[in-house]
Amino acid sequence: MNFLNPLWLWALTGAALPILVHLFARKRGKVLKFSTLQFLRLSQLRTGRRRRLEEILVLLLRVLALACLLAALAGPVSRSRLFGERETAAVLILDDSLSMAAAVNGRTASVRARELARSALASLPEKSEVAVLTFAGRRLPFTRRRDDVGRWLDGIEPGWTAGNLPAALEEAFGLLDRKTGNRIIYLFTDGQAYPWRNVVRSAKDGRRPALVLALAGPPAAGNLTCREVEPVPGRRRARCTVSNWGDRPAVAEVSLAGPAWRLARSLEVAAGESRSVDFDLPEEAGRLEGGVAAAGDPLAADNVCRVDLNASGPRRIMIAGSSGPALFYLEKALALDAETTGLELFSRESAGLSATALAGCGMVILADPGRLAPAVSAFLQDYVRSGGNLLYFAGDRVLAADFNRDWQAPGGTEFLMPARIIDWPRLAVPVRIAWAAAEHPLFLPFGSRALEYLKSVNFNRLVRLEPVDGTVLMRGESGLPLLLEKRVGRGRIMLAAFLPGEDWTNLVFKPGFPVLMQHLARYLSGGNLLAVRTGEVFRPLAGGGRLFSPEGSEVPAEPAAGGWRLDRPGFWRLVPTASGTARERVISVNPDPEEGNLARIGAAEVRQRLAGVTVEFLEAEQALPFLERGAAARDLSDTLLRLALLLILAEAGLAAFFYHLKHREGRHA
Amino acid sequence: MAEDRRLLDPAVLARLSNLYLVARTVVEGSLTGLHRSLHKGSSVEFAEHREYAPGDDPRYLDWRVFGRTDRLYVKTFREETNLKSLILLDASGSMAYRGRGLSKLEYAVYLAAGLSYLMVNQKDAVGLMVFDSAVRRMVKPASTSRHLHHLLEQLQVTAAAETTNLGEVLHTIAARARRRSLIILISDLLDDPERVLKGLVHFRHKYHEVLVFQVLDPDELELPFSGPHTFLDLETGDRLETDAPAIRAEYRKLVGDFLETYRKGCAEHNISYVRALTNDPFDHFLHRYLERRARYS
Numbered sequence: 001m002n003f004l005n006p007l008w009l010w011a012l013t014g015a016a017l018p019i020l021v022h023l024f025a026r027k028r029g030k031v032l033k034f035s036t037l038q039f040l041r042l043s044q045l046r047t048g049r050r051r052r053l054e055e056i057l058v059l060l061l062r063v064l065a066l067a068c069l070l071a072a073l074a075g076p077v078s079r080s081r082l083f084g085e086r087e088t089a090a091v092l093i094l095d096d097s098l099s100m101a102a103a104v105n106g107r108t109a110s111v112r113a114r115e116l117a118r119s120a121l122a123s124l125p126e127k128s129e130v131a132v133l134t135f136a137g138r139r140l141p142f143t144r145r146r147d148d149v150g151r152w153l154d155g156i157e158p159g160w161t162a163g164n165l166p167a168a169l170e171e172a173f174g175l176l177d178r179k180t181g182n183r184i185i186y187l188f189t190d191g192q193a194y195p196w197r198n199v200v201r202s203a204k205d206g207r208r209p210a211l212v213l214a215l216a217g218p219p220a221a222g223n224l225t226c227r228e229v230e231p232v233p234g235r236r237r238a239r240c241t242v243s244n245w246g247d248r249p250a251v252a253e254v255s256l257a258g259p260a261w262r263l264a265r266s267l268e269v270a271a272g273e274s275r276s277v278d279f280d281l282p283e284e285a286g287r288l289e290g291g292v293a294a295a296g297d298p299l300a301a302d303n304v305c306r307v308d309l310n311a312s313g314p315r316r317i318m319i320a321g322s323s324g325p326a327l328f329y330l331e332k333a334l335a336l337d338a339e340t341t342g343l344e345l346f347s348r349e350s351a352g353l354s355a356t357a358l359a360g361c362g363m364v365i366l367a368d369p370g371r372l373a374p375a376v377s378a379f380l381q382d383y384v385r386s387g388g389n390l391l392y393f394a395g396d397r398v399l400a401a402d403f404n405r406d407w408q409a410p411g412g413t414e415f416l417m418p419a420r421i422i423d424w425p426r427l428a429v430p431v432r433i434a435w436a437a438a439e440h441p442l443f444l445p446f447g448s449r450a451l452e453y454l455k456s457v458n459f460n461r462l463v464r465l466e467p468v469d470g471t472v473l474m475r476g477e478s479g480l481p482l483l484l485e486k487r488v489g490r491g492r493i494m495l496a497a498f499l500p501g502e503d504w505t506n507l508v509f510k511p512g513f514p515v516l517m518q519h520l521a522r523y524l525s526g527g528n529l530l531a532v533r534t535g536e537v538f539r540p541l542a543g544g545g546r547l548f549s550p551e552g553s554e555v556p557a558e559p560a561a562g563g564w565r566l567d568r569p570g571f572w573r574l575v576p577t578a579s580g581t582a583r584e585r586v587i588s589v590n591p592d593p594e595e596g597n598l599a600r601i602g603a604a605e606v607r608q609r610l611a612g613v614t615v616e617f618l619e620a621e622q623a624l625p626f627l628e629r630g631a632a633a634r635d636l637s638d639t640l641l642r643l644a645l646l647l648i649l650a651e652a653g654l655a656a657f658f659y660h661l662k663h664r665e666g667r668h669a
Numbered sequence: 670m671a672e673d674r675r676l677l678d679p680a681v682l683a684r685l686s687n688l689y690l691v692a693r694t695v696v697e698g699s700l701t702g703l704h705r706s707l708h709k710g711s712s713v714e715f716a717e718h719r720e721y722a723p724g725d726d727p728r729y730l731d732w733r734v735f736g737r738t739d740r741l742y743v744k745t746f747r748e749e750t751n752l753k754s755l756i757l758l759d760a761s762g763s764m765a766y767r768g769r770g771l772s773k774l775e776y777a778v779y780l781a782a783g784l785s786y787l788m789v790n791q792k793d794a795v796g797l798m799v800f801d802s803a804v805r806r807m808v809k810p811a812s813t814s815r816h817l818h819h820l821l822e823q824l825q826v827t828a829a830a831e832t833t834n835l836g837e838v839l840h841t842i843a844a845r846a847r848r849r850s851l852i853i854l855i856s857d858l859l860d861d862p863e864r865v866l867k868g869l870v871h872f873r874h875k876y877h878e879v880l881v882f883q884v885l886d887p888d889e890l891e892l893p894f895s896g897p898h899t900f901l902d903l904e905t906g907d908r909l910e911t912d913a914p915a916i917r918a919e920y921r922k923l924v925g926d927f928l929e930t931y932r933k934g935c936a937e938h939n940i941s942y943v944r945a946l947t948n949d950p951f952d953h954f955l956h957r958y959l960e961r962r963a964r965y966s
Contacts, residue, residue: 029897029910035763035773035889036859037902037909039923043916044909051915 008074015067018059054658058651065647072640075614088128089142089179091172092117092153095165095189095216096134098534098595100158102190102220102299110158112620113188113216117153119627120186120212121146131175132156135163135195136535142175160301160568161535162595165195169610176209183209186627191215191600199609210614213606214623220298222246225596226305227274229256229290238309240290241276244269245597255291258283273447286310287571287586302596308571308586317521318358320348321367323395325501330365333500333514334521358383362525368395368499371402381409381416385489389524392417394463395499396424418470418486418495421463430458431476440473440485445519446512453512459505463497470495492524533592537563538572548573550589718742752793752851753810756781757842758827759856761801762904765829768886768947774829776947777855777884782824783955784853789817797823800838801831810850832904835860839868843875855882857889858931866934879940883931886947892920 034040094117100110121130130149132140136159140152169185176183189195191213227241244250248271255264256279263279281288290305297303317334321327327347334345346361353376358364364380369392372380384390394403400421407417433454436443443450454474462480470486470493484495498504500513507513532538537558538547547555550570557564566572572587603617618626718731721741729743758781764774771779781797788795789812796810797820806827808820835856846852852872858865858881872879888894894913901908928944935942945954 029899029912031899031901031908032894033766033903034900035766035857035886035903037900037905037907038859039920039927040892040900040909040911040916042923043919044911047916047919051912 008070011070011073012067015063015070018062018066022055022059054654058655058658061647061651061654065644065651068640068644068647072637072644076636076640088125088182088184089176090120090124090128090130090183091175091185092120092130092132092149093168093172093185093187093189094132094134094153094156095163095187095192095195096136096138096156096159097163097192097195098158098160098301098591099162099190099192099194099299099598100216101301102223102598104218104220104298107217108158109190109216109220110156113190113214114153114156116188116214116216116623116627117186118150119624120188120214121149121153123627129179131172133168133171135159135165135168136161137164137167139171158301159535160591161533162195162592163535166199169199173208185209185211187211187213188216189213190217190598191219192595192597193599193601193605194594194597196601196606196609208613210616211610212616212618212627213603214618214627215600215620216623218620219600220598221296222248222250222271223299223302223596223598224250224252224269224292224294224297225299225302225593226254226290226292227593229288229305229307231307231309232278236281237278238281238288238290238307239276239278240292240305241274242267242269242292243274243593243596244271245599247271250294252292252294255293257289257291259287274444299596299598302591302593304569305590305593306569306571306588308588310586316346316361317363317365317525318346318348318353318361319365319367320353321365321369321393321395322397323368323393323499323501325503326367326393326395326499329500329502329508329513330367330517333508333517336514336518354379358388361388363389363391363521365391365393365521367393368397370397371399372406374406377406378410381407381488384416384491384493387490389491390493391496391520391524392493393496393499394421394465395504396461396463398463415468416486416488417468417493418484419465419467419481422466423464425462425464427460427462430460431462431478431480432458433474433482434477434479435475437471437473441523442473442516442520445515457505457507457510459498459507461498461504465495465497494520494524532566532587532589534569534589535565535567535592537565538574538587545574545576548575717745719745752788752791753796753848754784754788754793754851754853755796755798755810755842755846756784757839757852757854757856758797758799758824759801759833759835759854759858760799760805760827760829761831761833761835761856761859762829763833763857763859764884765903766886766889768888771947772829773857773884773886773947774827776945777882778824778827780855780882780884780945780955781853782821785817785820785824788812789814795820798842799823799827800842801829802834803838804842829903833860836864836868839865840871843868843871843877846872846875846877849876849878851878851880853880853882855884857885858883862927862930862934866931866938869935869940870938873938873940881931881935881940881942883928883942883944884947885944890921890924890946892917 094113096110100113101108103109117132124130127144129142129144130146131142132138132149132152134156138156140149143149169187172185176185223245225243225245227243229238229240231237232239238256240254240256242252242254244252249268250271251266251268253264254267254277255262257263258281261282263282265277265279267275267277269275287306287308287310290307292303319327319330319334331345331347353364358379364383380388380390398421400423403417404415404420408415433451436451436454438446438448438450446453459476459482462476462482465481465484467481467484468486470484472481472484473494474481474483476482480497482497486493486495498507500508500517502508507516547557547564549555549572550568555564555572566587566589569589569591572589574585574587576584603615606617607613607615616626718734719742721730721743725743729745731742731744734740734742758777760774764772764777766773767775785795785797792812794810794812795817797806797808798804799806806823808816808823835858839854842852854869869879869881892913896914897910897912899908899910932942934940943958
């Protein structure tokens with residue numbers, strides 16, 4: 001039995017109140033001097049047993065009534081068949097993310113999840129309705145035909161994406177909101193923490209369906225992922241980066257393969273760290289496949305990462321703005337070791353930004369540009385929507401009113417920037433960095449010590465920002481947002497609350513500044529390689545074309561999504577339909593490397609993220625026996641309330657009867 | 670004297686003075702009074718004629734009857750004598766119980782005073798014994814007015830104390846009482862009935878007439894209290910918490926059985942048994958009792 005509002009269970013101790021009242025607050029009455037107690041004592045002795053029985057009976061009813069009332073407030077749900085087999089509406093959510101392909105003892109989590117799902121299906125009462133959802137968005141509507149559900153379950157295999165757990169949960173809750181009777185959600189997953197990062201739900205009404213989370217199999221020991229393969233510009237060299245997600249160091253064989261060759265090297269990767277290996281390419285290479293292999297690696301699907309070097313070039317970055325010192329420090333940082341970083345810098349006045357100037361630029365950096373001309377502003381907005389990336393340093397030449405107006409999308413309510421400018425506060429003391437989203441790829445070069453390093457940075461001047469719908473990546477003391485990110489169309493905008501100049505911050509003097517800026521530039525300008533994650537929808541910058549899968553078959557576009565969904569890794573080809581200068585492009589599609597992190601989420605965190613939902617968190621060894629017993633939960637609140645009412649009535653009736661009996665006997669005697 | 674008057678209310682005495690306390694059986698007395706003697710002999714009041722038999726005292730031959738009938742008859746006389754009474758007053762702790770009016774002890778004292786006054790007025794000797802677990806005070810029987818004052822003073826200072834040992838006390842007193850008397854026991858009799866009855870029978874064996882007034886408060890019969898109470902025993906100090914209405918029926922049954930035991934026991938041994946409730950005006954009660962007693966005697 002579970003409880004929707006378990007805090008009320010503490011109140012159950014209050015059920016002992018009638019007993020305490022009976023024991024301690026018992027009315028002793030007046031002291032009365034009497035001639036002799038012999039008859040009283042004897043009478044009490046003779047009537048005592050019956051009276052005690054009556055008292056116990058009434059007391060028992062009171063305690064039971066109170067206990068039922070308090071237990072009902074705790075929202076009990078039971079899956080025992082003792083409470084009857086009411087019609088049940090169940091939604092089975094199966095994790096079909098990439099990580100479900102991880103194998104332990106030769107069996108994948110996906111196979112185990114299907115077994116558990118079948119057990120749950122078999123345990124449901126006869127007339128139950130069952131719907132099935134997957135993380136990848138596949139769905140089987142409610143049906144009473146078990147055979148259909150069984151067949152549908154058989155067809156679920158791990159995909160190549162991380163899937164969308166929040167969407168699946170929302171849909172499940174939505175489906176069950178319209179159902180009455182017993183309602184339950186089963187979630188069969190490997191328990192990977194990564195898909196839960198965006199799950200935050202609070203069921204305030206306390207009558208949400210219960211959720212049974214069954215872990216499919218024991219946890220897989222560490223996993224290695226081939227994170228990225230990228231060219232080293234200026235040299236005939238490629239860099240392969242691998243991550244060790246495990247909790248112990250691993251010796252990996254890192255490889256790089258071309259059409260007719262393969263290079264390999266051993267590399268020790270510390271627990272929880274990423275390392276890169278540079279390979280000299282034997283020939284002018286086009287399509288490359290980086291790989292990683294290690295003994296006991298449970299997940300093979302994330303061991304390969306692809307890139308087509310012909311589809312990429314130097315990462316072109318346009319820097320514009322009016323702040324001399326800021327431009328100086330930015331150019332110095334980004335130009336440092338340019339041959340290695342592959343960053344190609346161009347500088348323009350803000351007014352000179354145009355479509356022609358930005359052709360082929362993966363990123364634009366604006367450092368305190370002042371007010372942009374409407375044409376430039378409109379062009380930048382289109383640029384971002386179609387896949388361009390913008391890094392905006394707000395300085396004191398940007399007026400709040402202009403900024404907040406200019407970045408409002410025309411004709412719509414969307415504000416394109418991740419935050420609005422409020423003002424420029426006068427700082428009495430320098431502000432330090434208090435928090436950074438350490439898991440964000442931006443801070444990857446700093447590893448787990450990102451925040452430790454960044455804490456030595458302070459700011460003498462800042463722009464006070466009010467986040468709109470952007471993600472805060474860095475905060476200063478007092479919670480001031482320092483760096484925010486937002487996806488706009490296919491591109492991204494990053495907004496910094498400072499200028500990279502010595503008047504504003506000591507960041508520019510830190511050795512990590514070039515590292516941070518170069519990584520930021522590579523992170524934002526990466527779209528130029530046409531490397532996308534599996535499952536993403538691909539919308540070309542301009543024009544259309546025909547898309548061919550890695551196997552060579554043409555893939556129809558998804559009108560609803562406005563592009564093509566690239567559902568599996570490989571080299572996809574976009575062939576222009578119109579003849580002209582446009583040439584065929586190759587899109588390197590790789591799984592999300594974070595999917596390789598098989599670290600599990602705990603029951604406490606799941607319950608915290610699903611506040612108000614009763615969660616039965618089943619470890620792998622508990623799951624099957626539990627499901628075979630039947631997990632269809634029934635809300636017992638109403639039953640308990642009715643029972644409490646009955647008990648109260650019975651108690652009142654019985655007490656009145658005993659009172660009447662007592663006084664009638666007295667009168668007759 | 671004022672206290673005596675308080676005890677013997679004039680209204681009470683006015684009623685009692687019209688009555689004569691007539692003993693059921695004749696007892697020996699040293700003074701001539703209103704009571705019939707056990708011995709028939711020369712005395713003031715003629716009783717009957719009896720045919721002469723050899724051995725009769727020739728002085729009692731009635732010559733007038735012989736002259737008319739030619740037969741010999743002797744005259745017999747009823748000797749008038751005084752009654753000797755002993756009032757046994759129970760002053761144990763339980764007698765202190767007070768309901769809505771008089772306490773049982775107060776009631777018993779009034780009763781004893783009334784009886785004493787009546788008997789002294791009739792030239793009968795009356796004595797007093799106050800007891801609880803043993804005899805505490807004793808006033809020897811006498812019939813003078815002075816004696817009455819002394820007796821009433823003793824009654825006046827009587828206060829309840831100690832526990833009861835009624836059966837034992839009765840045996841002790843019975844052993845000491847030599848001359849046949851009227852024994853008047855005024856008590857609540859809240860002791861073991863078997864032992865009490867044995868004590869009373871002891872008096873009967875010694876040819877005493879025994880009159881028992883059982884003084885009770887109506888509360889002791891009815892247990893009219895509502896709700897829970899802590900009852901405190903007046904004799905032992907024990908406490909008992911109980912809900913009176915809950916045990917009332919059983920209590921009344923037990924008390925009823927207890928009283929019935931006394932009633933039957935007394936009847937069996939020719940002992941007069943009268944129950945007095947403290948809410949009865951004691952003068953009314955006494956008047957009624959004596960009136961009834963006079964009728965049957």
